[in-house]
Amino acid sequence: MPGMDLGEFLQDLLCEAVLELNDQGPDTDVPRQCTQRDCTSPLAYSRCLDCHAAEFICDNCMLQSHAHIPLHQIQRYHNGRFSTVGLKNIGMRIALTHLPCDPCPIPVPENHFIIVDTDRAHNVAIDFCGCGKGGTRAEQLVAARLYPCSYERPRAAISFRMAITASGRRSRSSSRASSD
Numbered sequence: 051m052p053g054m055d056l057g058e059f060l061q062d063l064l065c066e067a068v069l070e071l072n073d074q075g076p077d078t079d080v081p082r083q084c085t086q087r088d089c090t091s092p093l094a095y096s097r098c099l100d101c102h103a104a105e106f107i108c109d110n111c112m113l114q115s116h117a118h119i120p121l122h123q124i125q126r127y128h129n130g131r132f133s134t135v136g137l138k139n140i141g142m143r144i145a146l147t148h149l150p151c152d153p154c155p156i157p158v159p160e161n162h163f164i165i166v167d168t169d170r171a172h173n174v175a176i177d178f179c180g181c182g183k184g185g186t187r188a189e190q191l192v193a194a195r196l197y198p199c200s201y202e203r204p205r206a207a208i209s210f211r212m213a214i215t216a217s218g219r220r221s222r223s224s225s226r227a228s229s230d
C-alpha cells in the first residue's frame with residue numbers, strides 16, 4: 051500500500067480481523083455446516099476464540115477438539131444472539147486422572163468448580179475420580195497441574211500457569227522495590 055508504513059498496515063489488518071470476529075452477519079441464525087473434516091453435522095453454532103481456527107463447528111467437534119484444552123472460551127449463537135461462554139455451556143466436563151477415552155467407572159461430579167487461570171476465573175464442571183486410581187481430590191487436581199484452594203474438599207483451584215505468572219510478577223516487583 052503506497053504511503054502506508056508497516057505499523058499502519060498491521061494495525062489495519064488487526065482491526066479487520068477483530069471486526070470479522072465480532073461480525074454477527076445476516077445469516078448467522080440459520081444452521082450451518084460444521085467445517086471439521088469428515089463431520090456432516092449442519093448444526094455448527096460455535097467457534098473458539100482462543101484457537102487459531104475461527105470457523106464455526108458443531109458442539110460434538112468442539113468438545114472433541116478441546117478434550118485437553120478445556121479452558122478455551124467460545125463464541126456461541128443461541129436464541130438469536132451471540133455470547134461468549136465457556137465450554138461448560140456445551141457440555142464440557144473435565145475428567146481428572148482418567149483420559150477422555152478412558153472414563154472413570156465411578157466419577158464423582160462437581161458441577162460448579164472455579165479454576166483461576168491467567169486470563170480469567172473459569173466456572174467448570176469436573177468429574178473427580180471415585181474409583182481410587184487418582185487418590186484424594188487435592189492429589190487429582192495437582193496431577194492436572196492445578197493447585198487446590200483447600201485440601202479437604204476443594205471447590206476452586208489455581209492453574210500452575212497462573213501461579214508461575216503471579217510469582218514472576220511478584221519477584222519482578224520486589225526486585226524493583228529493592229533497587230529503588
Ligand SMILES: [Zn+2]
Pocket residue numbers: 098099100101116119122123
Ligand atoms: Zn480452542
Ligand SMILES: [Zn+2]
Pocket residue numbers: 084085086089090091107108109110111112
Ligand atoms: Zn462437527
Ligand SMILES: [Zn+2]
Pocket residue numbers: 147148154155156178179180181182183184
Ligand atoms: Zn477413577
